[in-house]
Amino acid sequence: MATSSPAATAAPAAAPRSSKLMIGLLIGVAVLAAGVAGTMYFQHKPGAAPAEAAKPVPEKPIFVTLEPMTVNLQAEGRKYLHVGMTLKVKDEAAKAQIVEFMPELRSRALLLLSNRAPDTLMSTEDKSRIAGEVRDELNRPLNDTLPPQGIASVSFNTFVVQ
Known part of the structure; x- marks a missing residue:
């Protein structure tokens, strides 16, 4: 007679739940990082800073x-x-x-x-x-x-x- 213990059945079920949670967190962090990188890219366009620095400062009359x-x-x-x-x-x-x-x-x-x-x-x-x-x-x-x-x-x- 084989009886299964509650601990034995709970252990295999916990493993898929934690791996799904881990994958969800990794995907969330990746999406967040991509959003931050995209925002930084579009706010700081390459070549924009030197053009602004090249503008002469208007002199006070x-x-x-x-x-x-x-x-x-x-x-x-x-x-x-x-x-x-x-x-x-x-x-x-x-x-x-x-x-x-x-x-x-x-x-x-x-x-x-x-x-x-x-x-x-x-x-x-x-x-x-x-x-x-x-x-x-x-x-x-x-x-x-x-x-x-x-x-x-x-x-x-x-x-x-x-």
Whole structure:
């Protein structure tokens, strides 16, 4: 008579359950690893980092504000121009040079602006042209040993003809 014990029947049944569990865990870990690898691949594309590193860092603009000035215009009667300007410069060295030679630069601007008729200062095109002329005049070298001032643009804060 052969009797089977409960321990003998439970042991063979436990082995398939643990192997199925182990295979399930391995498949789950493999799927998770593939998902992480795929996410990392698509987030970090090869060659993307060097292109971003090659981009130049935009420089913060440097501005120098001139005190407002009033000039007499070439006209019958008493006409004048009240103007305030801001200069955009290329670097701190240019800013320091402009601040150091401010009286001479203001004089150049005054001479340039006072040689105008009031009717040549009214339109937007006239103001844009004058801003370019002022920039060119102020960029002329101050002496033989100094480089040009490095003024990139001239903006008018105030521009009133009366």
